[in-house]
Structures are given as C-alpha cells and as structure tokens.
Amino acid sequence: MQTLHVDLGERSYPIHIGRGLLNQPELILPHLKRKQVAIVTNTTVAPLYLEKLAQPLRDAGVKVIPIILPDGEAYKNSATLNLIYDALLENRCERSTTVIALGGGVIGDLTGYAAATYLRGVPFIQVPTTLLSQVDSSVGGKTGINHPLGKNMIGAFYQPQVVLADIDTLSTLPERELSAGLAEVIKYGLIRDEPFFAWQESNMQKLLALDTEAMSYAIYRSCENKAEVVAADERESGERALLNLGHTFGHAIENAMGYGVWLHGEAVAAGTMLAADLSRRLGWLSDDDIKRIVAIFTEARLPVHAPALGVERYLDLMGLDKKVVDGQIRLVLQQGIGKSLVSSEYDAQLLRETLAIAA
C-alpha cells in the first residue's frame, strides 16, 4: 500500500492506494468520531463491495447504515440528494456520524455534497471504486449535483478525512469506464507532467491489463499532480483551472448528448482534442504533438472526435460553463505536451473553426 498526503493545512488528509483496502477497517477507524457510519453506494456497487467494506467495520463494533441509490449520472440531482438526507434523518444521524461514499464519481460527488450540507457538515470518507474517481474525485474536495440547466452547478468544496483507493475494485469495472478513467490520467501528463505522459506512452497496455504496479503508479502520480495543483489553489481561482483541460468542451458535449450517454472521461478526451486543435491553430502545439495526443487517446480506446453539434450550439452550451469571466469564454489550452495555460486571449474566429470541424 502506498499513501499520499494531501496538504491542505487543517483540512489535510491521506490517500491510501493498494489492493485489499476495503477489508482493512484499521484505515477507517482512527478517523471516526464515534462508531457509526452511513455508507452511501448504488445498486451496481452494493452487491459487489458493500459487505466487503461493511462487515469488517461491523466486526470492529461500528454501526453501519447502508444507503443504496439508483446508479447513473442521471441520478446526480436534488431528488437523489434528498434520498440521502431522508435516510440520515430517519436514522437520526448526528454530527458525529461519518458518511462514507462507496462508488464512482457520481456517488462521491453526491455523497460528499450531502456530507458537506447535512447539519451544515459531517465527517466524510471516500472509497472510490472507479479509476476516474480514484484519480480525479479523490483529490480536490469538489462535491455537488447537476441542475437541469447545467452540470455540477450546485455544490460545495468539502474535504474527506481519508480516501481509500482499492485497485481490486477496478477488476469489475467495465472496459469503457476504465478507458474513461485513463482520460484523466492522460490529462495530468498533458497539462503539467511530460515525463508522466511519456511513461504512459510506454505503459498503456499494462494499464489496460490492470497491472498492479503500473496502475498503482498511475493513480499515485495522478493524485500527486492534482494534489500539488489543489494545495496551491484550493478554491479554484488560478492554477487549478488547468485541471479543466478539455472540460469546457467536454461539459458541452455531455450536456448536449444527455448526461450519461457519453461518459465523462470520453467527453473530456474529445474535448481535449478540441482544445488541442485550437492550440495548434494558435501555433502553440505542433502537428507532432497532436499525433502523440491522438495516439495515446486511441490506444486508451477513447474517442478523439467530438460530436457535430454545430458551432452556435457549442458556444451556447459553453457560455453556461462555470469557467466564464465577464462573458468571455476562458479555455485551458496547451503550449506543448506537459505545458498548459488558461486564456481568453485567443482569436474567436479560430475557436469557431475548431468547433466547425468537430465530428
């Protein structure tokens, strides 16, 4: 097991990465205020992993309240959030009750937001069971839900007490979701870590085969990259925006196609290609860089072509995005592999050209 410490002053916490972590209650017990936890999970994850996590805790004398939600991005909304509140209240959970998220990004976001807002905040533990949530939602404290008018529009910054990233849970992950998680791994290389990107070029087949050593390294280094960015900018005013490479385009794609039709990582991959295309038009990325990016996404079985929504629809959907300042669309763009910047200083016509070739 490896442990990464996310340094956020009094909100610091450890991320444990390895195999068999669900069955190690000693990683959780020191963080409990009292021996009572609510485990929030979904109908897909519950039959696979709920008892693996719950039984050792019960054996250690912890009262476990399971809260099982429907599965899917479509349920990341206020109605599902209310199911969590209702269950916590019906079980008279108090401020000393710890809420544990067991599942992927949707469960983590929903549960973290419920923990942030139930009784104005109760302790929270993350047990991410998808690669995407292990490398992305584990770090940064972003929680929230979707609104009919936009993704992640309602939420809070809220840090967990501890994160357990158990690689064993990836063995039941559908291939498509594994690839979607790799999109975020690739992102860290692209935005700030060229050596990591080069390592991925040599190790993508091992990652796809769930090789223990390679996967542990990829998760650790992804979280480390994200933690460095977040520690410097917890509330997303500056550098943290780089983590949104491909996301402004990606959110537009997810929104237009209907949440859950494209996986988040798939939309991010296609969105990253749009950002790369615009960066190339600005003269910041070479044709060779583009080839490397296309190659790695393709090897990771990710889409490199965004859907044809039309320029105006893209612009409209992007205008609702949170990364907008004074009506200008700020985008994360690249200046080579491993180097990125946030800019609204680009020729609007070039953005239209990029969007026009989508599809």
Place this chain on the structure above:
Amino acid sequence: MQTLHVDLGERSYPIHIGRGLLNQPELILPHLKRKQVAIVTNTTVAPLYLEKLAQPLRDAGVKVIPIILPDGEAYKNSATLNLIYDALLENRCERSTTVIALGGGVIGDLTGYAAATYLRGVPFIQVPTTLLSQVDSSVGGKTGINHPLGKNMIGAFYQPQVVLADIDTLSTLPERELSAGLAEVIKYGLIRDEPFFAWQESNMQKLLALDTEAMSYAIYRSCENKAEVVAADERESGERALLNLGHTFGHAIENAMGYGVWLHGEAVAAGTMLAADLSRRLGWLSDDDIKRIVAIFTEARLPVHAPALGVERYLDLMGLDKKVVDGQIRLVLQQGIGKSLVSSEYDAQLLRETLAIAA
C-alpha cells in the same frame, strides 16, 4: 453609522449599523467583483425596500437581477432554494456575481445557502431587514433550509462580504416580530453579558419605541457578543453552542406547532424559560433570577409559557436536534444571569419535570 468588524481571518467582514444605509451604494460597491448583483428578497419586503437598495446601485452602473420569493418560514425549503438557483442560472450568473439577501432570517438563510452552493460558492452580502436577522443571522455564517423532518437540517457555514443593518427598515416591522428579535437581544445578556442584561432592563421601553440610539447600541452589542463567540469557535464545536440557549426547546416548539405559527424568537423565549426552569431545579438559578427573566420577556411582549406538548413529544422532538452527542441531549443551561454552560450532566428526571409543567 457604527461599524463592527467580525474577525475570522481571511473570512473577516464588517457589519455597518445605522440609518439610511440602503441608500449608500458606496458601502456595497467595494465588495463587488464585477458590477452585477442578484438581490434575493420576498413579496413583503420587495415593495418596501427593493428599489431603495436597487436604484442607487443601478445609478452606480451595477446590473441588478431581482429574485422575489414567497414570504414565510414555510418557504424555507428546497423548492424555494431551487427558485433561486433557477433564476441565477437563467440569468447566467457567474462566480463573480454577488448575491445580496434583502429581508429577514428566512431570506438570509436561504440566500446565504444558495450563495454557498451555487457554482460551489459565490460572493454574498447580507442586508437584514428585521431585528432578529440584524442581531442574529448577521454574525456566524449559518445558512440553510428546513427539511420535513427538522429545522435547519440542511445547510452550510458561509460568511458574507459585508452586512448592512439599516435601522430604518425596522419602522415597518410588525410589533410581534420586533419582540421576537428582542428575544435574541435578551439572550446575549443571559448567556454571557450581565451588564447588557441590566441595561436592557432599564431601556426596554426605548427599544420598543425604536429609539435610534438605544436600538443601535442593542444591535451593536448583540453582534459584538455573538462575534466574540463565533470568532473563538467558527464551526460550533464548543462555546458557540451557548448561543443556542432556549433553541433546543424552541425548535421542538416550532416543529410541533408547524413552522411559522410561533415566530422563532417567541419559541426561543418560551424555550429559554424551560431552560431557566431546569436550571432552577438544578439549583443553578435563584427564584429572583427567574423573576428577572420572566419580567424582561414580559416587558418585551414575549411568551414565557411553552405549549403543552406532553413530555414524550418534547423529548422525541428534541432527540432530532443537531445538538445531540451520542444520544444524550445536551442543553444550554444557566448558572446565574450572564453565565451559561452546555451540559448533558443533569438528572433526566428533572428535565421531565420541567417539560411536564410546560403550558
């Protein structure tokens, strides 16, 4: 105008107290990230004060988005919260848009919670228009909504950029609401400031008559007391719980009678009398102390008798309260006027006797 500085490190902010503040946009302008605000208010306050606040801002070049909600505690729920989110999204409000709460405690709590959670947090300004909200919700950063199973069960700690407590707005406040606000003023004397309590005994008629000097002093000293407590304990783990004198009983009363039937301050007054009765049974308050408390509440036209709900119903309702640790009901009790403590170390039978005489 007097200004009190609430010291919370990087979340510090000023409270301005005086007359004619709505018409002083220069108190707001320095706090705006961009010249766009959403003013959230209700159908009662809007005709009285919305334009008084909005027009000077518009004259200063600020775009004003009014959001007018139905009035009443019954609307402090997720449905009304969604009306705010919808309006912010429909107007494409961004992270640089400041949200202003113009109204009483319900508007302040709802709006503050919307500001805390919209796009994971946007800047927030409080313009409280009731005495209760001026002396209570102005300080402490508590925001939130009610749940069908309990009051203020969902929320966040979120600090404003600035608070404007304009005494002019009290001139349109119904007499009953003025008294409800005085319940919280009296509370500060009771829990930690005997000289302030004694001052109130001499000045209650001036306060009821809205004497400018007396009212400014009462608001300033109430906020000062609360700010001292909150600065020492922003997230309510210790001393801050003293601010809940009468509230555990009071919330039970509000809940049982239906939100809004008893005003919050009325329920707090009756709840404070229950806490005082239990304190007397414990030998911590003298009969003379009880007489002084009854006298000041009575002079302030507040109820001193709690409704007869029955002992079991009280205990059941109190068991859902946030101030519960490990199943024990912790209560704020008094050890003389101006001295209070939080305790679960009391004879449960004495609590039952106190509840049995309610009514």
